[in-house]
Amino acid sequence: MSKFDFPPSIASRPVYGTLEARKGTQHLMIADGAGAEALLDLAASAPEIMAQAHVIFIPRDAGALEEKLRAAGPAILHIGPSYPATVQRIRRVLQDTVMGAQVYLAGTEGLIGQAMNEALQAGIPLAAIQTEHRGSVARRVQCVHCKGITEDVMTDPFVCSHCGLNLFVRDHYSRRLAAFQGVCIDAEDPGEVPESVELYK
Amino acid sequence: MTIQFNDETFRDDYTFRNSEWAIKRFPFPFHEDSYMYSVNMEQHRGGPKGSVYEKRFDVDEHYISEMRDRALVLAEDPLRCQSLPHMTLAGWDLLELIMVSKSEDYPDLFELHRNGNQWRWINKPLGIDDTFTFMDEASLPYGPMEYITRQAQGDYAVLDQRENNLWMDAGMVTTQADWSLDFDIGMNFFEWHAPVPLAHEMGVFKRALKFLLNIQQGSPARRLNWTMTVNPLLDTSPENYHKWGVQKTTLTPDNLGRKQHLRVELQTFYRLPRSNALVFPIRCYLIALEDLVTVPKWGRRLHRVIRDLPEELAEYKGFIRNRPMILDYLTQYDDGKPTSPGVWPDLDTEPPLER
Numbered sequence: 001m002s003k004f005d006f007p008p009s010i011a012s013r014p015v016y017g018t019l020e021a022r023k024g025t026q027h028l029m030i031a032d033g034a035g036a037e038a039l040l041d042l043a044a045s046a047p048e049i050m051a052q053a054h055v056i057f058i059p060r061d062a063g064a065l066e067e068k069l070r071a072a073g074p075a076i077l078h079i080g081p082s083y084p085a086t087v088q089r090i091r092r093v094l095q096d097t098v099m100g101a102q103v104y105l106a107g108t109e110g111l112i113g114q115a116m117n118e119a120l121q122a123g124i125p126l127a128a129i130q131t132e133h134r135g136s137v138a139r140r141v142q143c144v145h146c147k148g149i150t151e152d153v154m155t156d157p158f159v160c161s162h163c164g165l166n167l168f169v170r171d172h173y174s175r176r177l178a179a180f181q182g183v184c185i186d187a188e189d190p191g192e193v194p195e196s197v198e199l200y201k
Numbered sequence: 202m203t204i205q206f207n208d209e210t211f212r213d214d215y216t217f218r219n220s221e222w223a224i225k226r227f228p229f230p231f232h233e234d235s236y237m238y239s240v241n242m243e244q245h246r247g248g249p250k251g252s253v254y255e256k257r258f259d260v261d262e263h264y265i266s267e268m269r270d271r272a273l274v275l276a277e278d279p280l281r282c283q284s285l286p287h288m289t290l291a292g293w294d295l296l297e298l299i300m301v302s303k304s305e306d307y308p309d310l311f312e313l314h315r316n317g318n319q320w321r322w323i324n325k326p327l328g329i330d331d332t333f334t335f336m337d338e339a340s341l342p343y344g345p346m347e348y349i350t351r352q353a354q355g356d357y358a359v360l361d362q363r364e365n366n367l368w369m370d371a372g373m374v375t376t377q378a379d380w381s382l383d384f385d386i387g388m389n390f391f392e393w394h395a396p397v398p399l400a401h402e403m404g405v406f407k408r409a410l411k412f413l414l415n416i417q418q419g420s421p422a423r424r425l426n427w428t429m430t431v432n433p434l435l436d437t438s439p440e441n442y443h444k445w446g447v448q449k450t451t452l453t454p455d456n457l458g459r460k461q462h463l464r465v466e467l468q469t470f471y472r473l474p475r476s477n478a479l480v481f482p483i484r485c486y487l488i489a490l491e492d493l494v495t496v497p498k499w500g501r502r503l504h505r506v507i508r509d510l511p512e513e514l515a516e517y518k519g520f521i522r523n524r525p526m527i528l529d530y531l532t533q534y535d536d537g538k539p540t541s542p543g544v545w546p547d548l549d550t551e552p553p554l555e556r
Binding site for chain 1: 280381383384385386387388391392393394395396401439440441442443444445446447449450522
């Protein structure tokens with residue numbers, strides 16, 4: 001099951017939708033992991049847009065979807081090994097977008113949030129960007145103390161991968177950082193860290 | 202009057218103290234014996250002589266020491282002062298607003314001499330005498346917002362207005378009640394308030410935003426907000442929470458009156474002329490409970506407010522673990538007598554405490 005309904009949440013948290021084909025001269029699609037399934041659904045609903053589609057896919061644990069994406073016939077398909085390895089390319093491709101380009105983002109919150117930032121900074125209007133969450137519900141969390149970002153956080157609390165503090169994930173999200181806020185959980189009772197529980201369980 | 206500036210600290214040995222004068226003019230935030238969120242805005246057009254509302258930017262006995270504390274915070278963490286690239290004009294607007302206001306309101310402390318774009322700014326308490334070119338960043342040692350807010354008490358959030366919303370796009374934030382500029386920068390009004398409990402459901406933020414979007418140049422507004430802080434620590438930042446959080450555990454019934462402080466923010470809102478940005482100064486005032494209860498009305502009222510405050514708010518304001526001990530202390534100063542309406546101390550008319 002790659003779709004997940006996030007529980008009602010705070011005002012700063014992004015809301016994800018379902019990708020729909022829109023009229024456009026270019027279609028830039030960026031996905032990671034199970035996000036490829038959202039692109040495949042999109043392609044199935046509107047095969048004609050794939051001839052103008054530039055797809056950037058970061059497989060993570062969903063390498064099997066690569067061939068299906070290729071079969072959907074995008075004009076360009078780039079496979080990236082990780083987001084950091086791919087971000088320069090994303091920036092370069094965004095530079096080439098023209099008026100009326102459509103951007104489709106699908107996959108984990110971390111991918112959607114970071115790619116959304118790049119698209120907005122490149123001047124793509126928010127109305128031309130669609131998002132669909134698929135796959136892992138892991139969160140990207142910034143430690144408010146050391147500012148380091150820990151990727152793929154699945155539990156609460158967790159240990160900051162940079163400074164080692166025990167952090168709880170505060171329900172507060174920054175679109176600029178594409179990250180939730182992590183705050184020291186045992187500041188008032190040093191060493192008393194509650195047992196980690198899986199997010200959304 | 203001439204202000205006697207204190208030489209004091211807001212960290213380590215915590216030598217911060219309020220004089221009699223500062224206690225009497227403390228901005229007590231409760232106009233009745235209970236508290237709930239509201240859009241408690243009013244015009245910021247002065248106030249009673251000597252009160253913290255009288256001047257546009259209040260300067261008090263803590264000025265020099267607060268500015269020294271700010272410099273320490275910034276040396277440790279420059280991210281406390283940030284300005285997105287499109288906010289420089291608003292920074293100049295703010296510099297002008299503060300320089301003009303302070304030189305007019307405190308002519309014995311501050312002077313501004315303008316000759317076209319050549320400006321000379323004299324800040325006597327801090328020993329500054331700078332000549333610079335207005336709107337030329339290269340003529341100042343810092344960006345305009347940072348330059349002037351290193352010389353002005355309180356935090357400053359500078360908000361861009363677009364798409365019928367306000368955006369936290371610049372700020373100087375070193376005396377905050379547990380929020381992070383570095384995390385919140387770039388957020389809109391609803392986003393940066395997302396962690397506040399209850400108020401969204403009450404519609405408070407929608408109404409407050411509507412009010413703020415309509416603030417006009419020359420018609421500033423103000424409101425008060427409050428929380429509780431153990432020790433007179435100005436920099437209660439989330440960044441340093443892992444260092445100061447543990448201080449909450451140091452309260453004892455014996456030291457509580459001295460260590461537990463009521464922390465009040467005088468928040469004002471000014472429209473800026475060139476940028477159409479809104480500047481939101483957040484001025485923090487601290488008072489030890491043992492000083493606060495020297496005003497009988499305030500002692501009675503604070504006890505009732507803290508006692509009846511909803512759980513969520515005590516939790517959000519970060520004093521839920523100490524609430525029982527605080528109430529044990531405050532109950533000694535509540536003899537059950539009625540209190541007069543309004544925030545003023547009413548020392549001449551309110552009855553003394555009956556033990």
